Amino acid sequence: xxxxxxxxxxxxxxxxxxxxxxxxxxxxxxxxxxxxxxxxxxxxxxxxxxxxxxxxxxxxxxxxxxxxxxxxxxxxxxxxxxxxxxxxxxxxxxxxxxxxxxxxxxxxxxxxxxxxxxxxxxxxxxxxxxxxxxxxxxxxxxxxxxxxxxxxxxxxxxxxxxxxxxxxxxxxxxxxxxxxxxxxxxxxxxxxxxxxxxxx
Amino acid sequence: xxxxxxxxxxxxxxxxxxxxxxxxxxxxxxxxxxxxxxxxxxxxxxxxxxxxxxxxxxxxxxxxxxxxxxxxxxxxxxxxxxxxxxxxxxxxxxxxxxxxxxxxxxxxxxxxxxxxxxxxxxxxxxxxxxxxxxxxxxxxxxxxxxxxxxxxxxxxxxxxxxxxxxxxxxxxxxxxxxxxxxxxxxxxxxxxxxxxxxxx
DNA sequence: CCTACCGATCGGTAGG
DNA sequence: CCTACCGATCGGTAGG
Numbered sequence: 001x002x003x004x005x006x007x008x009x010x011x012x013x014x015x016x017x018x019x020x021x022x023x024x025x026x027x028x029x030x031x032x033x034x035x036x037x038x039x040x041x042x043x044x045x046x047x048x049x050x051x052x053x054x055x056x057x058x059x060x061x062x063x064x065x066x067x068x069x070x071x072x073x074x075x076x077x078x079x080x081x082x083x084x085x086x087x088x089x090x091x092x093x094x095x096x097x098x099x100x101x102x103x104x105x106x107x108x109x110x111x112x113x114x115x116x117x118x119x120x121x122x123x124x125x126x127x128x129x130x131x132x133x134x135x136x137x138x139x140x141x142x143x144x145x146x147x148x149x150x151x152x153x154x155x156x157x158x159x160x161x162x163x164x165x166x167x168x169x170x171x172x173x174x175x176x177x178x179x180x181x182x183x184x185x186x187x188x189x190x191x192x193x194x195x196x197x198x199x200x
Numbered sequence: 201x202x203x204x205x206x207x208x209x210x211x212x213x214x215x216x217x218x219x220x221x222x223x224x225x226x227x228x229x230x231x232x233x234x235x236x237x238x239x240x241x242x243x244x245x246x247x248x249x250x251x252x253x254x255x256x257x258x259x260x261x262x263x264x265x266x267x268x269x270x271x272x273x274x275x276x277x278x279x280x281x282x283x284x285x286x287x288x289x290x291x292x293x294x295x296x297x298x299x300x301x302x303x304x305x306x307x308x309x310x311x312x313x314x315x316x317x318x319x320x321x322x323x324x325x326x327x328x329x330x331x332x333x334x335x336x337x338x339x340x341x342x343x344x345x346x347x348x349x350x351x352x353x354x355x356x357x358x359x360x361x362x363x364x365x366x367x368x369x370x371x372x373x374x375x376x377x378x379x380x381x382x383x384x385x386x387x388x389x390x391x392x393x394x395x396x397x398x399x400x
Numbered sequence: 401c402c403t404a405c406c407g408a409t410c411g412g413t414a415g416g
Numbered sequence: 417c418c419t420a421c422c423g424a425t426c427g428g429t430a431g432g
Contacts, residue, residue: 024224025314028411040412041417049411110310114225148391154376154384157369158362165361176354184354191348192392228427240428241401249427 007045009035014052015103023053023107023114053111054119060101060108061126067093068133083141084194088186090137091163095185098166099178106167131156138193147193159189207245209235214252215303223253223307223314253311254319260301260308261326267293268333283341284394288386290337291363295385298366299378306367331356338393347393359389 013034017026028049029039046052071089098105112123134156141147163185170181213234217226228249229239246252271289298305312323334356341347363385370381 022222022224022313024222027409029409038418040419040421043412044417113222148387150388151376151384154381155388157365158385158388161365161368162358162362164365165357168361169357176351181354184351185358187348188350188355188358188392191394192388194391196396227425229425238402240403240405243428244401 006035010042010045011052011055012103015056015101015107018053018056018111019103019106023049023111050116050119053107053114056104056107057112057115057119057123060097060104061123061130063097063100064094064108064130065126067097068130072133083137083144083146084190087134087137087141087193088190090134091159091186091189092182094160094163095166095178095182098163099170099172099181102167102170102172109164109167131160134160141193146195148195150193155193159192162189206235210242210245211252211255212303215256215301215307218253218256218311219303219306223249223311250316250319253307253314256304256307257312257315257319257323260297260304261323261330263297263300264294264308264330265326267297268330272333283337283344283346284390287334287337287341287393288390290334291359291386291389292382294360294363295366295378295382298363299370299372299381302367302370302372309364309367331360334360341393346395348395350393355393359392362389 010031014026014031017030017034027039028042031049031052032039032042035042068090071086071093074089112120112127115123135152138147138150138152138155142149142152166181166185170178172178176184210231214226214231217230217234227239228242231249231252232239232242235242268290271286271293274289312320312327315323335352338347338350338352338355342349342352366381366385370378372378376384
């Protein structure tokens with residue numbers, strides 16, 4: 001299906017432009033130019049500029065959810081190795097989704113506010129549900145005595161924005177590999193909440 | 201000077217709108233409407249829309265710098281109480297500037313990319329110099345054996361974006377006071393880098 | 401601070 | 417996927 005390829009190209013170009021200048025500052029003609037067609041011709045492939053943004057944001061939201069689902073499916077780890085492992089797995093999964101496609105991740109993080117009200121609400125709810133997985137991991141850790149008695153909501157927000165900050169500086173060909181960053185972010189995040197080892 | 205008051209009103213209104221919808225999605229007419237004048241009348245007070253953005257971003261950059269300067273002026277603390285105290289002071293100063301005026305802080309964090317090239321470069325340099333204070337505090341801590349041997353650049357980026365994430369959810373009348381948040385962020389940030397206490 | 405107005409550009413449609 | 421075109425809105429200026 002040729003349509004699918006073209007559509008993909010358009011979303012790639014749009015992701016790149018939205019990442020660089022933002023949704024509002026990117027015109028339909030800018031996107032068209034990037035895929036070498038006339039501005040009006042874009043509408044043979046997409047319903048609207050909003051439609052393109054939605055595809056990018058929704059697809060990325062789904063990727064975050066799938067990655068976190070996979071962590072939860074490997075849940076036994078949390079029981080055998082403790083809540084710290086669960087939080088670390090969530091952190092690694094999140095970093096993986098971001099480094100896997102920073103442009104789309106960046107658009108997801110920064111441009112979801114440009115969505116029209118209903119879609120925006122949909123994403124807001126899903127972000128909250130996603131953040132809730134982090135809150136739950138933190139609560140589990142506290143109850144197990146493995147974590148400091150931090151405020152779960154504040155701490156989840158702190159950690160998630162630290163992870164999301166990656167979209168501002170990660171480059172696939174940069175000094176630090178995705179793996180190195182995932183390791184470092186996991187260490188920083190776990191230490192931020194972990195209680196000192198008790199006696200014995 | 202009446203001009204100064206009106207100018208202030210315009211910048212307040214613009215900060216609020218840029219914070220909510222972003223610079224590109226805010227029109228000159230939107231700003232004018234918020235201060236109850238005609239769109240074109242705005243130009244009796246400001247040179248351009250860019251000019252308003254620049255005032256907000258530059259003023260906020262200066263507030264961050266002044267706050268960090270004050271921390272450095274109280275430098276003896278770092279010598280007497282150790283590098284951990286210095287990092288904590290930087291974190292507290294940063295959180296203070298953000299909570300003091302989230303709208304402007306939010307515009308600083310998110311909209312500096314909308315600046316024209318020269319001004320954008322100016323802010324990029326100043327952000328880097330500011331981040332360098334965090335990197336230096338981390339390096340000092342590592343050298344003193346008080347911190348884990350983390351990557352200073354990656355860690356400074358991690359911590360600063362965690363702090364900046366505050367602009368997305370802080371509300372002056374919210375559940376958590378600025379003081380509570382500063383305490384919690386200082387604890388999380390210090391634990392993220394601190395080495396476990398050695399024997400003795 | 402207003403009215404009147406400018407050229408440029410916006411997202412999108414019609415009709416092929 | 418193109419040409420031709422739409423009404424709306426953009427940032428900004430002129431002249432008072």
